[in-house]
Amino acid sequence: MLDFDFYSPEEEIALPFYEEHRVRVFVKRDDLIHPYISGxxxxxxxxxxxxxxxxxxxxxxxxxxxxxxxxxxxxxxxxxxxxxxxxxxxxxxxxxxxxxxxxxxxxxxxxxxxxxxxxxxxxxxxxxxxxxxxxxxxxxxYGLLAAQGCTEITNELHRTYDHCFCACGTGTTLAGLALGINTQQCGTTLHGVPVLKGGDFIRDEIVKLGVLNAVDIRLHLDYHFGGYAKTKPELIEFIKMFTRQTSILIEPTYTGKLFYAVHDLIGQKQIAEESTVLVVHSGGLTGLLGMLDKF
Structure with a gap:
């Protein structure tokens, strides 16, 4: 058996914006698991x-x-x-x-x-x-075994959350989270933020991985910023702000779009006051190396 032991804490983000909207936001820091086998x-x-x-x-x-x-x-x-x-x-x-x-x-x-x-x-x-x-x-x-590994995120949590968000490329992490939430029957609403244009295909992919309709899954399709690995100035400015104010590094391809979506949905009051939100930080920070000229 291969040794896959690791530590991934939950960390609350204390931003005035979240306090103003009376929403508590936590991050599952999978980016801290390993510097290269990340998240x-x-x-x-x-x-x-x-x-x-x-x-x-x-x-x-x-x-x-x-x-x-x-x-x-x-x-x-x-x-x-x-x-x-x-x-x-x-x-x-x-x-x-x-x-x-x-x-x-x-x-x-x-x-x-x-x-x-x-x-x-x-x-x-x-x-x-x-x-x-x-x-x-x-x-x-992508695959069933990979989704199984992502399911374990829900087993590690120290509390129950009203909402859980993750970025979506292939849909594997979203599928794993859905299976875990369904098993625990914790009532968490699961949100996926596709990073590709036309990300509605994610629904079909997670069905292939065994996720049916037992979990409330919401896909937010308007945060791709032009498509995979595409950016816009407002995304770059958000990443700068977020990183400076939280010390949590995010990047433009996946996690930047994810946290931008959470921020925007809270601002639109689509997340109710007194809610608790978990954002899964999926790592992948070496993606910044190809986009440093954007900053």
Whole structure:
């Protein structure tokens, strides 16, 4: 069994804005779990890596873009737990700090054109169909085992919250939270903030992962700021304000959009007074490296 012990505290944010609206906001600090196997990436890799070890696999094969937190997390996890790693990178061959870190953790990188990248199972089969050592991990860690790891967030909480928010890319973390809330029957309203334009597809993805209608899930589709990894000046200014006033670092791709949405919904009074809100900080702060010019 691989040792996935970690510590992730809940921390209340004492901002005057929240006090003015009489809402208490807490953060599940999954960003503190590990500097590179960060946040929900740690949770989403936990059970796939245990399954790979159980099956006697020695190489993790996965997928991501050039600034992928998931690629970096998998590379580091491979180094930590004794797997070789192989990453298919979407797009043209480039060199950047995140990919350099992947290589430092001894991940082999293979750049593929965007059309070929669409069919990840086919890519895996072309290169590893005859390999008994390779273990497939989908982009972003998406899958049932990954959702199982995210379900454990709800087991660790020290209190019950009226609302729980998370950022959504593949929908895996949202699905895991939904399954956990459903099991505990705690009545928490679950909110997802898709970071891609047209994020309503997240509903279909979480159904595939076993989430039906037992949990009150609300998707907030208007906080993508133009699409995945897109920004606007108001988002950058919010991130600066939030980081300066809380000392909690967030970034423009996922957590910046997440906290912006929470802030905005509280300001619109869509979160009732006297409510308690939990925001799951999913880590991935190395994403800042590709966007420092925005600041």
């Amino acid at each position: 929900n990436k740690w949770r989403k890799l936990k059970y796939p890596l245990q399954q790979a070890k159980k099956e006697g696999k020695s190489r993790l094969v996965t997928f991501g873009g050039a600034w992928s937190n998931h690629l970096l997390a998998t590379a580091c996890a491979g180094a930590k737990f004794g797997f070789r790693t192989y990453g298919f990178v979407r797009g043209e061959t480039i060199d950047n700090p995140v990919l350099k870190l992947c290589q430092l953790f001894d991940m082999e990188l293979h750049f593929v054109d965007r059309e070929s990248y669409r069919d990840k199972k086919a890519l895996f089969d072309i290169h590893f169909a005859n390999s008994e050592e390779a273990y497939f991990i989908d982009e972003g860690g």
